[in-house]
Amino acid sequence: MTASSSTPLSAPPAIVLVTGPSGAGRSTAINALEDLGYEVIDNLPLSLLPRLLDGPPLGRPLALGLDVRNRDFGTNALIAAIDQLVARPDQNAQVLYLEADRQELVRRYSETRRMHPLAPAGSPLAGITRESELLSPVRARADILIDTTGMSPHDLRAEIDRWFAHGDGRPLGVTIHSFSYKRGLPLGMDIVIDCRFLRNPHWDDKLRALDGRDAAVATYVKADPRFDPFFDRLKSLVDLLLPAHKQEGKSHLSIGFGCTGGQHRSVTVTEHLASALADDGWHVSKRHREMERRDALGNKGHAV
Template identity: 65%
Template sequence: MDASLVAGSEAAQSRDAVPGEFRLVLVTGPSGAGRTTAIRVLEDIGYETIDNIPLSLIPRLLEGTAPDRPVALGLDVRNRDFNATALIELIDGMVRDPGVSPMVVYLDCASPELIRRYSETRRRHPLAPDETPAEGIARELDLLTPIRVRADLLIDTTELSPHDLKAEIKRWFEPDRSGRLAVSLQSFSYRRGLPRGVDMVFDCRFLKNPHWNPALRALDGRDPAVQAFLAQDPNFAPFLDRVRDLVEFLLPAQVGEGKAHLAIGFGCTGGQHRSVAIAELMGSALAQAGWPVSKRHRELERKAGEMPGPADKVSVA
């Protein structure tokens, strides 16, 4: 079964080793999406794990000497002090701390599948103990929306079995002895600023803009019609070829430096056509060359209402 996966920035364990650095993975998502499974897998591959930890206790973990192995924390809306705004502020504070290497992992799942899972287990939803699971799921997804947008790695578990999810977690977090560096590609709009955690950025705004074609305006860069339109721009193919050549040149060098993950951003004015098309085509080319690739289209997610749903299908080599 194909994994639905999007990634936005470097995995905490994938950064170059820094003595004394606190490597921290925060795992969250709606109830029933697989958080407990993910936490158990991280524990199995060597992480120190704590599930369902109150937010108020996390700063205490950052005090003192960094542990000798990475830490993974499971965050659950059932905690009495859970607050999306407080969590984002906490994450931003960690990002500014040179001694902490944080990563937010969001396990996503479509509402119908969450409802199905609750109907099978016959459990009460923690946010709707006296109502239907559907009502609790809707509340939880609304509560988690700001965190989903802020996530560094988003894994859609809608079509994943527990076994599939375990494989995805291991693929991203288990030490890679094969020497294959994972690449994450993200499209974005310059209007909303640069995405967090990218290692390099390419500006696509010089390409002819499909937005001004009425037949293409409502489409996005994943659509063949948009890609065909862009292919008519004489700058399109040379740009794509040169960027691909540069990235393929850099990847082995990055592996040689000990990196396990490279995050690349492609930006345009609206983040809907040009940057999306380049990210899609670049992802296909790199996957065909044998590199593990994931893609995220930041503005398309926001345009969809910033609500959880099936993520982009990703080519994984």
């Protein structure tokens, strides 16, 4: 990796223009910036850039993907867009340029069997050479230059984190779900744990119509002598896994808790774990599938 400086930015820019030759990793960089909280607009026509900047204030940092596939791309137009951004006192903008050596780009195109946008009917090398010539003046204007030769997508994501992330890197988002086994597993679960071994509030007439978000139900479930040792071991496991997944470059982890009806035990465990992880500083959201379904049906009926 080479760059205009080896020191990460003191403050992440409000706008990042991501460009460079096709196949150098622009899409991976754009996705990494999106995971860091940037709003991403890919292949925005350059003629629309002034309208975007003069519109309502940006609610969060913006990453713009620009390359030769843009509808009105031109070297002079892109240089003018960069000059326009730099000249604006109300915008902190940086140009991120990704490149790789020609042999590496040829290898990547041969592995993916994609056609180069500047040589759709010919050798990728011809398109790579032409594109390099077109982007040479843009490369000279880059604030951050990353050579992705030999990098894996994971390596590039880590490098983007190093330059643009706040604090200790990409935030890992955690979503905790409750669900009923009667309706099957939610899609996309990374970890699923069965809570049907805990005492069931369904058999208490006073609690049956309530759900695990209610204090009385939560107290009932937590009174099971197995709850505390179960939750202690669960929390220790999650405390081990979350930093490991974050270090591996994962941006999101889904944890599911199931019970018979998805109304009492799984909801209580979901609420308890979500609260504990939020207290630890993790970015946590929670979903109660059967509660959402019940609300959507107008509270018609309750699952067991």
